[in-house]
Amino acid sequence: MTTANHTASVLVQALPYIQRYYGKSVVVKLGGAAIDAELDRALAQDVLLLRSVGVRCVLVHGGGPQVDAMMRRVGKEPEFRDGLRVTDEETLEIVRMVLVGKINRDLVGTINRESLDDPVAVGVSGEDGGLLQVVARESSLGFVGDVDLVRASVLHRLLDEGLVPVVSTIGADVNGQPYNINADEAARAIAVAMAAEKIVYLTAAPGLLEDVNDESSLVPRLTSAELRERMGHSSVSRGMIPKLQACADAVDAGVGTAHIIDGREPHALLVELLTDEGIGTMVSREKSW
Numbered sequence: 001m002t003t004a005n006h007t008a009s010v011l012v013q014a015l016p017y018i019q020r021y022y023g024k025s026v027v028v029k030l031g032g033a034a035i036d037a038e039l040d041r042a043l044a045q046d047v048l049l050l051r052s053v054g055v056r057c058v059l060v061h062g063g064g065p066q067v068d069a070m071m072r073r074v075g076k077e078p079e080f081r082d083g084l085r086v087t088d089e090e091t092l093e094i095v096r097m098v099l100v101g102k103i104n105r106d107l108v109g110t111i112n113r114e115s116l117d118d119p120v121a122v123g124v125s126g127e128d129g130g131l132l133q134v135v136a137r138e139s140s141l142g143f144v145g146d147v148d149l150v151r152a153s154v155l156h157r158l159l160d161e162g163l164v165p166v167v168s169t170i171g172a173d174v175n176g177q178p179y180n181i182n183a184d185e186a187a188r189a190i191a192v193a194m195a196a197e198k199i200v201y202l203t204a205a206p207g208l209l210e211d212v213n214d215e216s217s218l219v220p221r222l223t224s225a226e227l228r229e230r231m232g233h234s235s236v237s238r239g240m241i242p243k244l245q246a247c248a249d250a251v252d253a254g255v256g257t258a259h260i261i262d263g264r265e266p267h268a269l270l271v272e273l274l275t276d277e278g279i280g281t282m283v284s285r286e287k288s289w
């Protein structure tokens with residue numbers, strides 16, 4: 001095949017996917033472990049391309065490792081229980097500064113640099129417009145919240161204007177007290193509230209692995225029921241646990257499919273959405289293969 005033919009065939013391959021996702025919502029969660037200046041530039045291009053073909057894209061970001069680094073810089077040692085950060089008042093201030101003040105700004109800047117004449121990225125904290133309303137989880141975790149209500153209209157209004165929301169996962173309770181939320185869980189709540197077609201987790205692993213030390217042991221697809229069976233398995237640890245839980249909960253609550261893909265691969269999002277090449281792990285409610 002000539003280069004021109006190959007290029008044409010890749011573009012034509014995208015047509016049925018573009019038709020399927022036109023006007024649909026897709027929530028993309030970028031894990032802190034996959035945040036990197038060059039990769040974020042490729043992700044910004046993917047998000048802008050998807051927006052150009054009518055996909056309503058919301059980017060939700062984490063930043064766990066970056067919060068850890070900042071805590072250590074100010075002499076505090078991070079502490080986790082069941083994958084959630086123990087968040088006292090000072091830690092909350094650091095989490096808020098790192099997520100809202102640093103990572104969100106950097107991502108908005110990266111997207112807008114890729115679309116100079118039409119800067120469309122808008123940063124939103126879960127506190128803005130009451131987007132993420134939370135209730136306290138348990139007092140031993142401090143200011144860690146569970147999402148109680150998502151005001152998806154805040155996102156739909158931005159999307160209707162052609163803007164791309166970039167969401168930091170700090171929420172507030174009914175009294176306006178800010179809370180730290182696990183970003184995988186916040187992204188799931190947003191996807192469910194938007195009745196999204198897909199939720200895509202970009203992380204620093206190829207997907208769910210049978211053996212975490214063997215990158216070739218990828219589980220390509222499974223149902224939410226199969227996923228729940230694996231959750232307590234010893235091969236699944238640390239940050240993968242809330243991600244799996246969020247994927248199973250998302251598809252059981254009506255999101256079309258949930259994906260865990262390798263955010264270290266440039267343009268993984270575009271390949272996942274617009275080509276025949278299945279990458280990473282796909283979770284669906286029913287067996288569709």
Ligand SMILES: Nc1ncnc2c1ncn2[C@@H]1O[C@H](COP(=O)(O)OP(=O)(O)O)[C@@H](O)[C@H]1O
Pocket residue numbers: 030031032033034062063064184202203204205207208209210211212235236237238239240
């Ligand atoms: N069975 C597994 N398959 C893949 N990754 C796993 C597994 N068990 C644990 N992990 C770890 O989970 C990590 C993803 O979680 P985390 O670091 O919290 O990511 P993120 O910042 O994207 O939320 C992977 O990088 C990997 O080290």
Ligand SMILES: CC(=O)N[C@@H](CCC(=O)OP(=O)(O)O)C(=O)O
Pocket residue numbers: 030031032033061062063064065067083084085095144145169180181182183184239
């Ligand atoms: C309550 C809680 O644990 N919140 C997380 C929020 C950030 C996050 O989830 O970041 P990743 O997606 O990079 O893991 C934290 O403080 O680390």
